[in-house]
Structures are given as C-alpha cells and as structure tokens.
Amino acid sequence: MSTPMGCGAMMKSVMEVLLLLMLFFTAHAKEKSYSPPEKPTQTRCRSPEKETFTCWWEPGSDGGLPTTYALYYRKENSETVYECPDYHTAGENSCFFNKNDTSIWVNYNISVVATNALGRAFSDPVDIDVVYIVEPNPPEKLTVAVMEDKGWPFLLVSWEPPHKADTRSGWITLIYELRVRLEEEEDDWEMHHAGQQKMFNIFSLRSGGEYLVEVRCKPDHGFWSEWSSTSYVKVPDYFHREKSMWILVAVFSALIFLILTWLLHMNSHSLKHCILPPVPGPKIKGFDNKLLKNGNSDEIFSALVVPNFPPASASKYEEMLVEYLEVYVPEEPELMLEESKDLLDGCLKSENSRSDSDSGRGSCDSHTLLMDKCGETKEEERQTNRESSLMETQGWKEEAINHDTSGKVKTWPSVYSPLPQYGSNPLDKQSSLETAKQHSLSTSSFLTQPGTKDALGPSYTDFCLSNKENHLHPQTLAHRALQTQSDVNISNIGCKRSPATEYVEVQRVNKEDMVLLQPVVSRCGHIEGCPNLPKGEDYSKVKGVDCDNRLLLQREGTGEDVCPCVDQETNGEGGNCYTSSTVSTTQKPTACMYTAMPLQEETALALNGYVDTATMGNLPSC
Amino acid sequence: MDSFEIKITHYIPYFMQSVVWPLLLWPCLQTVSIPLDCREDQGGVNRCPSISQEKLLDRVIQHAELIYRVSEESCSLFEEMFIPFELQLQRNQAGYTCITKALPIPSSRSEIQQISDKWLLHSVLMLVQSWIEPLVYLQTSLNLYDVAPNTLLNKTKWVSEKLISLEQGVVVLIKKMLDEGLLTTNSEQGLFHNDAQPEMLESVMRDYTSLSCFKKDAHKMETFLKLLKCRQTDKYNCA
Numbered sequence: 001m002s003t004p005m006g007c008g009a010m011m012k013s014v015m016e017v018l019l020l021l022m023l024f025f026t027a028h029a030k031e032k033s034y035s036p037p038e039k040p041t042q043t044r045c046r047s048p049e050k051e052t053f054t055c056w057w058e059p060g061s062d063g064g065l066p067t068t069y070a071l072y073y074r075k076e077n078s079e080t081v082y083e084c085p086d087y088h089t090a091g092e093n094s095c096f097f098n099k100n101d102t103s104i105w106v107n108y109n110i111s112v113v114a115t116n117a118l119g120r121a122f123s124d125p126v127d128i129d130v131v132y133i134v135e136p137n138p139p140e141k142l143t144v145a146v147m148e149d150k151g152w153p154f155l156l157v158s159w160e161p162p163h164k165a166d167t168r169s170g171w172i173t174l175i176y177e178l179r180v181r182l183e184e185e186e187d188d189w190e191m192h193h194a195g196q197q198k199m200f201n202i203f204s205l206r207s208g209g210e211y212l213v214e215v216r217c218k219p220d221h222g223f224w225s226e227w228s229s230t231s232y233v234k235v236p237d238y239f240h241r242e243k244s245m246w247i248l249v250a251v252f253s254a255l256i257f258l259i260l261t262w263l264l265h266m267n268s269h270s271l272k273h274c275i276l277p278p279v280p281g282p283k284i285k286g287f288d289n290k291l292l293k294n295g296n297s298d299e300i301f302s303a304l305v306v307p308n309f310p311p312a313s314a315s316k317y318e319e320m321l322v323e324y325l326e327v328y329v330p331e332e333p334e335l336m337l338e339e340s341k342d343l344l345d346g347c348l349k350s351e352n353s354r355s356d357s358d359s360g361r362g363s364c365d366s367h368t369l370l371m372d373k374c375g376e377t378k379e380e381e382r383q384t385n386r387e388s389s390l391m392e393t394q395g396w397k398e399e400a401i402n403h404d405t406s407g408k409v410k411t412w413p414s415v416y417s418p419l420p421q422y423g424s425n426p427l428d429k430q431s432s433l434e435t436a437k438q439h440s441l442s443t444s445s446f447l448t449q450p451g452t453k454d455a456l457g458p459s460y461t462d463f464c465l466s467n468k469e470n471h472l473h474p475q476t477l478a479h480r481a482l483q484t485q486s487d488v489n490i491s492n493i494g495c496k497r498s499p500a501t502e503y504v505e506v507q508r509v510n511k512e513d514m515v516l517l518q519p520v521v522s523r524c525g526h527i528e529g530c531p532n533l534p535k536g537e538d539y540s541k542v543k544g545v546d547c548d549n550r551l552l553l554q555r556e557g558t559g560e561d562v563c564p565c566v567d568q569e570t571n572g573e574g575g576n577c578y579t580s581s582t583v584s585t586t587q588k589p590t591a592c593m594y595t596a597m598p599l600q601e602e603t604a605l606a607l608n609g610y611v612d613t614a615t616m617g618n619l620p621s622c
Numbered sequence: 623m624d625s626f627e628i629k630i631t632h633y634i635p636y637f638m639q640s641v642v643w644p645l646l647l648w649p650c651l652q653t654v655s656i657p658l659d660c661r662e663d664q665g666g667v668n669r670c671p672s673i674s675q676e677k678l679l680d681r682v683i684q685h686a687e688l689i690y691r692v693s694e695e696s697c698s699l700f701e702e703m704f705i706p707f708e709l710q711l712q713r714n715q716a717g718y719t720c721i722t723k724a725l726p727i728p729s730s731r732s733e734i735q736q737i738s739d740k741w742l743l744h745s746v747l748m749l750v751q752s753w754i755e756p757l758v759y760l761q762t763s764l765n766l767y768d769v770a771p772n773t774l775l776n777k778t779k780w781v782s783e784k785l786i787s788l789e790q791g792v793v794v795l796i797k798k799m800l801d802e803g804l805l806t807t808n809s810e811q812g813l814f815h816n817d818a819q820p821e822m823l824e825s826v827m828r829d830y831t832s833l834s835c836f837k838k839d840a841h842k843m844e845t846f847l848k849l850l851k852c853r854q855t856d857k858y859n860c861a
Contacts, residue, residue, distance in 0.1 A: 051731060077719055105729055105838055131841055170852025170860045171731065171845075221690070221841070 035063035036119025040093075040112045042126050046135045049164045050104065050172055050219075053097050053130050054090040057112045057123060065116040071095040076107035104130045134222035136174060137162035139198075139215045144233040153207075153235055155180070158199040159215050159228065174217045179227075183210040208237040326550035675798050676854075682791040683847045689784050690840040696777045697833045703771070704826050720835035722752055727842070734846070739853060742846045743796050749839050750789045757782040760832050763825060781836075788843075 038060025047053035059069060071084035084095035095110075108130075112123040141160040146153050157178060165172045175196055179189040194200045194215075205211070211234075214227040264271065284304070507518040543552035727745040728734045734742075761778050764770050796802055852860035 077723075103730055105842060129838070131838075131845075168852070168860055169735070170848045170850075173848055173860075220687070220844075221694075 034065050034118050035061075037061065037063045037065075037067040037114035037116045037121045039121040040069060040114045040123045042110065042112055042123050045110070045126070045128050045133050046223075047102075047130050047133050048135060048137050048162070049166060050131060050134050051099050051166075052102050053128075053133060054094055055084075055097075055110055055126075055128075056090070056094045059093060059114060060121070062114070063116050063118060065118060067114050067116040069093065070113045070115065071110060072113065073108050073110040075103065076109070102130055106130070132221070134172070134219045136165050136172065136217055136219060136222070136225045138225045138228040139176060139217050140228070142213065142215055142228050142231045144211070144213045144231045146233060146235055147201075148238075151238065152203070153205055153238055155202040155205065155211065155213070155233060155235075156199065157202060157213055157215070157231075160198065161217065162225070165219075173220045175220065176215055176217045177224075178213060178215040180211055180213050182206065183212060183232075205235045208235060210234045324550055324553060326548060327545060328549045675795075678791065678795055678798065679847070679851055679854075682788065682795055683844070683851060685784060685788045685791060686840065686844040686847050689781055689788060690837070690844050692777050692781050692784075693833070693837045693840050696774055696781065697830075697837045699771065699774045699777070700830055700833055703769070703774075705830055720831070720838070721756060722749060722835065722839055725749070725752065734849060739850055740800050742850050743792065743800065746843050746846050747789070747792050747796065749843050750785060750792060753836055753839060754782070754785055754789065756832060757785060757836065760829060760836075763829055766825075 040060050041058045043056045043058050045053055045055035055071065057069070057071070059067070071087075072081050073084070074081055082101075084097075085101055086096040086098065087094065089096040106129065108128050109125050110128065111125040114121045114123075139159040139161055140163060143158050145156045147156045148154075159176070159178075161167050161174055165174060167174055173196065176194040176198065177191065178194055178200055179191050180202055181187075181189045192200060192202065202211075202213075210232065213231045213233065214229075216225045216227045218224045507516040510516055541554035543554040545551055725745075725748055727748065728737055728741075737745075757778065761775070761782060764775055764778060
C-alpha cells in the first residue's frame with residue numbers, strides 16, 4: 001500500500017517542472033529578447049549666438065521595447081537636477097535650452113537617460129560651458145557684383161552676419177572667410193580671409209568666367225559656421241587693353257624693323273664702302289683681270305707682255321733716239337708754249353683715253369711706261385704713216401724720252417702735228433694741240449721723233465707749239481723757260497714758215513703762261529743767204545723745216561758749205577718736198593748737210609746734248 | 623704734440639658721433655620695450671606719454687585676448703598630462719570652486735547689458751587684480767611637479783607677467799574714461815588661502831581647477847572689454 005504523502009510530493013515536483021517548462025516555452029514562443037536600453041551617447045552641444053544652446057545625443061539600441069529619453073542637467077556647484085525644458089524645437093534626440101535657461105560662464109553637467117520597460121541607461125555626463133561651444137549660423141544675404149576698375153573687372157562681395165548673432169553690441173565678434181571658384185573647376189576653391197569686415201574685393205578674374213562665391217564666419221573663440229548658400233556671378237568679356245597695347249607695340253616695331261632692313265639692303269653697297277673701305281689694289285694698266293680667272297697662262301703672259309716693250313732690238317732703240325725734231329705749226333695765231341704737268345696728256349691725247357682710275361698718275365710719269373705708251377702710239381703712227389704713201393707725217397706725238405737712266409724727267413716738249421694742210425690722217429686730227437712740256441732743265445733735252453718720219457730732206461718747218469688745253473704754271477714755266485736752252489729755233493710769229501737757220505729765243509712768258517718766242521736778231525734773215533750761221537755752243541741750228549714739219553737741224557760740221565739745197569725748200573707741198581729732198585739726196589752735190597734723214601740715218605748735231613749724238617757716225621756725208 | 627692735437631681734432635667728431643650720442647641716448651632706445659607705466663606720482667604729474675583712448679582700449683583688448691589664448695593652451699596641456707579622462711568631465715565634482723565666485727560681477731547677458739560702463743571696467747579690474755597672486759602661487763605649485771613640461775611653465779609665467787601689464791592698462795583706462803583715480807592694489811590676500819600642504823592628487827586637482835577658473839575669467843575680461851568697446855558707438859562700428 002503507497003502512502004498519500006508520497007503522492008503529494010510527487011505532484012508538487014511535477015507541477016514545478018511543468019511551470020518551468022511553460023515559462024521556458026513561453027519565452028521561446030515570442031522569438032525575441034527584450035533588454036533594457038543601451039546607453040545613449042551625447043554627440044554635441046552647440047550655441048549659435050552665445051545666448052541659447054542645443055544638445056544632441058545618439059540613442060543606442062532600445063532593447064526592443066519602446067524607450068524614452070530624458071536629459072538631465074546640473075549647473076555647477078548646485079545639486080539641483082533639472083530636466084530638459086524643450087525636446088522638440090531642435091528636432092529628434094535633442095534638447096534646446098532657451099535664453100532663460102542658459103547661463104554663460106557656468107558649467108553644465110548634462111546626461112541623457114534612456115528608459116524602457118526593462119530598465120534604464122545613463123549616458124556619460126558632459127561638462128560644457130556655453131561660451132566655449134559657440135558655432136554661429138552662416139552669414140546671410142550674400143551678394144556679388146561685378147565692378148570695374150580702370151578697365152579691369154573685379155568682384156565686390158558683401159554679406160550680413162547671421163541675424164541671431166548680436167554683433168552690434170559686441171556680444172559676439174565674428175570673423176569671416178570666403179571662397180571663390182570657377183564653375184568648371186570643381187573643388188578648386190580660392191580662399192580669402194576677410195577679418196571682421198563684411199565686404200570683400202576679388203581681383204584677377206578671367207574674362208567671361210562664371211564664378212561661385214561662398215562665405216562663412218567664426219566667433220573669436222569658437223567654431224566655424226557652415227558655408228553660406230552659393231552665389232553665382234558671370235564676369236563679362238572685357239578687352240585686354242594691356243594686350244592690345246602690346247600688340248600695337250609689336251606691330252610697330254616689326255614695321256620699323258622691316259623698314260630698317262629695306263634701307264640697309266638698299267644702301268648695303270655704300271655702307272660696305274663706309275665700314276669696310278675697299279683697299280685699292282694695284283692694277284696693271286691694260287691688263288685684264290679676267291685673264292687671270294681664265295687660267296690660261298699663255299694669255300696671261302701675253303697680256304703682261306707689252307708689244308714693243310722692252311724693245312727687242314737695238315735698232316728700235318736707235319729708232320727712239322732723237323735725230324730730228326719735227327715741228328708742227330698749228331693754225332692758231334697764238335703761240336703758246338705750255339707745260340703740263342701731266343705728260344701723258346700729250347702722249348695719249350689723240351687715241352687713248354687718258355683716264356685710268358686705278359693707276360695713279362705716276363704711271364704716266366714713269367718713263368718706262370711712258371715709253372710703252374709712246375711706243376704704242378708711235379707704232380700706230382708708223383703703221384698709219386706707212387699706209388700713206390707720203391712721207392709726210394701728219395700727226396705724231398712727240399715725246400721726249402728720257403734716256404737718262406737715272407729716271408729724271410727731262411724736258412720733253414711734245415709736239416702734235418696734225419696738219420690739216422697735209423691732209424693729216426685721221427689718227428691725229430684731233431690733236432691739233434700741241435703740248436710743249438718743258439719740265440726739267442737738263443741740258444740734254446730730247447726730242448723724239450717717230451720713226452715714221454721717212455721723209456727726208458731738209459725742209460724748213462716752223463715750230464709752233466701750242467697747247468689749247470693745259471696751261472703752264474707760270475712760275476715753273478718762266479723758270480724753265482728762262483733756263484731752258486731751247487734747242488729749237490723757233491719762229492716766233494704765227495707759225496710761219498721761216499728759213500731754217502734761224503734762232504728763236506724766248507722772249508718772255510706772258511700772263512697766260514705762254515712763252516713768247518722771238519727770233520733772235522740774226523744776221524741771217526733768210527735761209528738762203530746765210531752762209532754764216534752763228535754757231536753758238538748751245539744751239540743747234542735749224543737747217544730748215546721740211547714739208548713734213550720736221551725740224552732739220554744742221555749738223556755740226558766743219559762749216560763746210562752752205563746748203564744750197566736749202567733753196568729747194570718748198571712750202572708745204574708734200575710731193576715737191578719729197579722730191580726736192582730726194583733730189584737733194586740723190587744729188588749730193590754739195591757738202592750740204594741736212595739732217596732730214598730717215599730715222600735710221602739721222603744724225604744728231606755734234607753739239608751739246610740737245611740732240612743725241614749717238615748716231616753721229618751714221619751721218620752720211622753730203 | 624702737434625700730431626696728437628691733430629688727431630684729437632680729427633677724431634673728436636667721429637668719437638662724438640659714434641660713441642657719446644649712443645650712450646646718451648641709450649635710455650631712449652629702450653623706450654620701445656618699456657611697458658606702459660602710468661603710475662601716478664605724488665605730485666600728480668602724469669609721466670605717461672599721451673595715448674588716445676581708442677588706441678588704449680584696443681591695446682587692452684589685445685592683451686586680454688592674448689592672455690585668454692595662452693591660458694587656454696596651458697589648461698589643455700595640463701589636462702592632457704595630469705588629469706585622467708574620467709575626471710575631465712567632472713570638474714566640479716571635487717567641490718572646488720573658483721576663487722572669484724564671490725566677486726560681484728555680472729554673469730548673464732542680461733545683467734551685463736544693464737550695467738554701466740563704469741561697472742564693466744571695475745569688474746575687469748577686480749578680476750585682474752584678484753588673479754595676480756593666485757597665478758604666482760600656481761606657478762610655484764607647478765614648479766614642484768617633477769614632470770611638468772617647460773612649455774606649461776613658460777606659459778603660466780608669461781600669463782602672470784601679462785596680467786600685471788593688463789592691470790596697469792585698465793587702471794589708465796579707468797582714469798581716462800571715468801576720470802577716476804585708482805590705486806593699484808597690493809596683493810590682496812583675502813581670496814585665497816592655502817595653509818596646509820595638500821596631497822598630490824588634491825594639488826593636481828586644485829591646480830587644474832585654478833587653471834580652468836582663470837581661463838574662464840580671462841574670457842570674461844575679454845568679453846567685458848569688447849562690450850565696452852562697442853558701447854562707444856560714436857567711435858566704433860560694431861554692427
């Protein structure tokens with residue numbers, strides 16, 4: 001039999017087990033766990049104007065149950081706990097303290113409590129002082145305007161402080177900062193610190209750019225506000241005055257440069273002469289430089305070699321010796337004896353152009369070249385004269401060749417003789433002038449005669465020297481004239497034909513540098529009847545002038561005979577003269593001596609040095 | 623002798639120029655660094671160089687601003703080094719109060735807007751004068767620390783010096799603005815007493831409290847002065 005006590009105990013235990021099971025199951029049946037709320041966190045507290053402030057918190061997990069939050073605070077040194085007066089003004093999970101509840105320079109101890117059915121949770125307390133948590137609102141009424149400063153635009157930015165902040169009484173002192181950027185450049189802000197002023201100028205703008213401007217503020221001890229709303233502005237296109245000025249400057253300078261270059265180019269030649277004057281180089285007269293370029297040595301040498309220079313044969317030398325002087329009587333009434341410095345004038349007047357700019361005048365003075373030139377002309381004359389059947393030589397240039405190797409320039413009267421009456425050949429028709437040049441005063445004055453003087457026979461000629469061109473220097477002429485021992489007896493008047501043996505002496509030199517000659521008062525008025533010719537030591541007697549205008553000098557002989565052949569002088573008849581001369585030669589009747597000889601046989605009077613006596617030996621005897 | 627005389631005559635101007643005048647004028651060269659010392663003498667002779675009221679006020683405000691900044695830096699330095707995090711947020715729990723609590727100074731904006739200029743200036747002066755000695759004490763206390771950084775010590779030293787010059791400036795300002803004569807206080811002892819040698823923790827807390835209180839009071843001074851400045855509406859434009 002079981003006892004009834006044992007059944008009761010068993011029943012209790014079963015009931016407890018069932019109860020536990022029920023609780024267990026009910027707990028599982030809900031599928032959720034409730035817990036007290038998590039501790040909330042306080043994020044921040046801010047005061048926008050140092051008069052009110054707001055605190056925000058972050059709730060934690062609420063534990064599944066509706067949870068309420070409450071904020072409690074204590075002021076410093078007071079144990080009274082106050083609850084937040086306003087949970088709604090500032091939004092969710094916030095507490096707003098208005099002016100009455102806000103005390104500055106007072107520490108607040110704030111904590112938030114979360115409460116739900118299962119429990120409550122306290123946040124960590126926070127100590128704040130209102131003056132240290134000031135974060136103002138952004139500035140307001142931001143305006144941006146485009147202004148202009150001397151053609152350059154700038155932005156004038158102005159704003160207002162947040163309306164809640166009391167800056168007027170100085171309760172809050174705000175400093176501002178603004179930022180600018182172009183619309184197309186994101187995140188490329190240009191910051192500007194504006195201090196306490198409420199307007200600002202922004203320069204260095206891009207023409208035609210769109211700009212964004214924002215501003216923010218901060219109290220002297222506090223936090224920066226948020227950026228204000230953006231203000232947009234567009235800068236109008238403006239003309240770069242500075243650039244245009246530089247463009248003008250560049251254009252002008254380019255123009256000036258071009259002009260200068262053109263001028264330089266035009267005057268390059270003269271500039272070159274100015275800066276680098278050409279060095280005068282030696283130039284050989286009559287030598288073509290182009291021959292050098294050609295490179296043909298034969299041509300070069302042939303060019304260098306002047307024909308008839310140096311004279312190849314001794315005979316040529318002899319030809320150049322003066323054996324007789326042929327005189328030309330010009331038609332002009334005047335009798336001018338001139339002396340020209342430029343000897344070459346007379347030399348080359350008829351043919352060659354005198355001017356050779358490169359060579360100095362010394363070339364003319366050089367006796368070697370002189371010979372050359374005179375030789376040329378003589379050669380030409382010879383040729384032309386040979387052409388003519390007549391022996392008369394129309395024109396010839398006569399130069400005195402200085403055989404003196406010392407180089408002294410002696411007197412050389414140069415006589416031109418284009419005689420129109422003789423039908424002068426065209427060679428010398430120009431040179432109707434004669435230039436008598438008496439330079440130095442050597443005792444030996446030479447008179448050359450061209451070798452073309454084939455005309456022989458004595459003839460009387462009148463010596464007439466005229467020079468239309470050059471005038472002597474009066475002094476020199478006078479000096480020389482006075483000292484000159486004229487070896488020529490010259491008829492003084494008008495180139496008349498005068499008897500051969502007649503002396504001429506220089507009367508005077510007139511003002512026009514003309515030597516006036518006068519015949520020596522001679523005993524011999526006529527050639528014919530003058531057997532006794534005064535035979536001075538210094539004079540050479542002029543035998544006569546033949547029709548070829550050659551001065552026939554009497555040979556110094558032993559006064560042999562009078563020259564009856566003189567009678568046969570004719571006046572200007574070429575043929576007769578010639579015949580007469582030839583007659584006289586052939587005849588040889590007398591011991592007349594005549595000096596009209598061909599050049600080869602010319603004799604010089606055996607006097608002093610007026611006439612070269614080199615060929616004395618060749619004189620044929622009469 | 624002649625050469626010596628010549629040398630003397632030659633070098634005297636140079637000597638005068640380069641040596642004598644600088645020596646004579648040496649005190650004048652130091653005028654730049656001399657603080658504004660406008661203590662009134664017995665005879666009432668004002669030795670101060672004259673300065674305009676606006677400039678003086680600006681200068682005083684600058685002084686106050688600087689003092690506040692430096693004290694703020696000192697406080698944060700101290701906090702980092704000595705105060706554990708838990709206690710930073712509970713400054714008042716230790717029960718230490720600021721020494722200037724008892725002073726009759728306005729503490730709310732409404733109060734401040736109602737009091738006169740005279741009271742503002744006097745409040746500033748009171749604050750300044752009440753902190754001169756505690757700062758000296760703080761300095762000595764900090765020097766006792768083994769690990770106090772030099773920057774902290776230098777800053778506190780600087781602050782105590784600047785406070786003295788600030789006091790002088792405020793005195794002059796009072797004289798100018800209010801036409802009052804004031805005697806500078808000499809070490810008011812009534813506010814602070816420290817008899818016993820406290821424990822280490824307590825001294826730290828006390829110093830920390832001292833620094834915090836001074837920082838707040840520096841801010842007060844600055845605010846008062848700025849308010850005073852903007853009250854001169856005809857001279858300033860604080861809008």
